[in-house]
Structure formats: structure tokens, C-alpha cells
Amino acid sequence: APLVVAVDGPSGSGKSSVSKAVARRLGAAYLDTGAMYRAVAWHCLNEGVDLSDAEAVAAAAVAMNLDQSTDPDVEAVRVGGTDVTEAIRGPEVTDTVSTVAVVIPVREELHRRQRAVIAAAGRMVAEGRDITTVVAPDAHARVLLTASEAVRTARRSGQLAAAGETGVDAGTLHRQVAGRDARDATVSTFDRPAEGVALVDSTELDFEQTVAAVLAAVED
Numbered sequence: 189a190p191l192v193v194a195v196d197g198p199s200g201s202g203k204s205s206v207s208k209a210v211a212r213r214l215g216a217a218y219l220d221t222g223a224m225y226r227a228v229a230w231h232c233l234n235e236g237v238d239l240s241d242a243e244a245v246a247a248a249a250v251a252m253n254l255d256q257s258t259d260p261d262v263e264a265v266r267v268g269g270t271d272v273t274e275a276i277r278g279p280e281v282t283d284t285v286s287t288v289a290v291v292i293p294v295r296e297e298l299h300r301r302q303r304a305v306i307a308a309a310g311r312m313v314a315e316g317r318d319i320t321t322v323v324a325p326d327a328h329a330r331v332l333l334t335a336s337e338a339v340r341t342a343r344r345s346g347q348l349a350a351a352g353e354t355g356v357d358a359g360t361l362h363r364q365v366a367g368r369d370a371r372d373a374t375v376s377t378f379d380r381p382a383e384g385v386a387l388v389d390s391t392e393l394d395f396e397q398t399v400a401a402v403l404a405a406v407e408d
């Protein structure tokens with residue numbers, strides 16, 4: 189039967205790894221919408237688009253040829269035939285993604301694409317910042333995944349270390365996480381879940397407990 193699970197949360201909340209695990213357990217596809225905004229940022233940087241020119245950024249987003257895996261076991265993102273799976277996680281993209289994400293026509297274009305991908309999948313776990321509220325407000329289950337800022341900064345630090353990026357000190361990391369939160373606050377705030385959205389606070393939960401809490405919200 190069709191099943192759409194929407195998961196939103198701030199950076200470092202663990203929403204990507206948790207959503208992938210939930211998708212595997214449900215035999216569902218997985219959509220990382222943050223990767224789509226990152227792909228737009230990469231595309232603009234690659235094409236030399238002036239990021240302060242909202243119209244040019246919007247035009248680049250509409251023209252972008254994006255091919256993204258929705259298999260939770262295969263992470264693969266291609267833009268116009270170039271494999272950008274790694275590049276979209278790099279510091280240049282991470283620093284510019286919030287700038288392209290506030291451009292309304294960029295959001296409208298990606299919302300359209302996201303709704304099409306979700307409709308085509310049938311069973312899907314879609315993850316981002318406005319999935320429970322804007323992209324799929326009628327999803328079967330909607331979850332807001334949060335964690336304290338301290339825990340999110342620590343997880344981000346662990347991710348960077350795993351990626352071999354050492355040398356970012358704790359203070360810098362904290363400013364980066366808080367800074368991206370502040371820039372993204374114009375798109376979404378995570379102070380409280382929207383009406384009908386289940387709150388899962390993972391501050392005191394380990395990974396398996398968090399996955400179980402999201403699955404419990406799906407079964408409700």
C-alpha cells in the first residue's frame with residue numbers, strides 16, 4: 189500500500205541516517221531533499237551564476253538536470269551527467285546552500301520535483317525541513333526530529349571526522365551549526381512541531397531508539 193513518511197529537522201538532528209534506516213525497515217524509497225538544494229548550489233557555483241542574482245539562481249534551478257538515487261542503500265546524485273555525490277557535501281556548497289534555498293522560485297521548483305518523486309515512489313520516506321508542512325502535509329506519518337544544539341554540534345563533529353575532515357575546532361563548528369540554523373530560520377523553525385506532527389527528541393536517545401521512535405509514529 190502507498191505510504192509516505194515525512195521527516196523534518198535541523199542540521200545534525202540525524203534525520204538523514206534515521207530516515208534511511210526507517211526506509212529500509214519499511215521497504216520504502218528515500219528522498220534527501222537537502223541534497224536537492226545542495227545540487228542547486230553546486231550547479232550555480234559550477235556555472236558561475238551570481239548568487240546575489242535571485243533571478244539567475246532561479247533560472248539555473250529550473251534548468252538543472254538532476255538525477256538522484258532514491259535507494260536508501262545507494263547515495264548518488266548527478267547534475268547534468270556529473271557525479272556530485274561527494275562535492276555537494278563539501279564546504280563550498282555547505283556555505284552557499286542557505287543562500288539559494290531562500291530564493292522562493294528555487295523552492296517552488298524543488299517542491300514540484302519533490303512531490304513528483306514522492307507520488308511516483310508510492311512508498312517513500314522524504315526528509316528535509318519543510319516536508320511535514322509544505323511538501324507533504326498529507327503524509328501518512330509526519331515527524332519532527334530534534335536534538336539539543338550541543339548534541340547536534342557533537343554529531344556534526346563526528347560526521348566530519350568520519351569524512352577525514354579534522355582540524356575544525358569546536359568553537360568554529362558550533363558557530364557553523366548555529367549560523368546555518370539562523371540562516372535557515374527564514375525557511376523553517378523547529379521550536380515546536382506543526383499541528384499533527386509527532387515530535388521525536390533524540391537528545392537522550394541512541395540511534396536504534398530514535399529509529400524505533402520514528403517507526404512508532406508511523407504505526408500510530
Ligand code: C5P
Nearest residue numbers: 199221222223225285286289316317318
Ligand atoms: O539537510 P541538509 O543539511 O543537507 O540541507 C542543506 C540545506 O538545504 C539546508 O541548510 C537548507 O538551507 C536547505 N533545505 C531546505 N529545505 C529542505 C531541505 C534542505 O531549505 N527541505
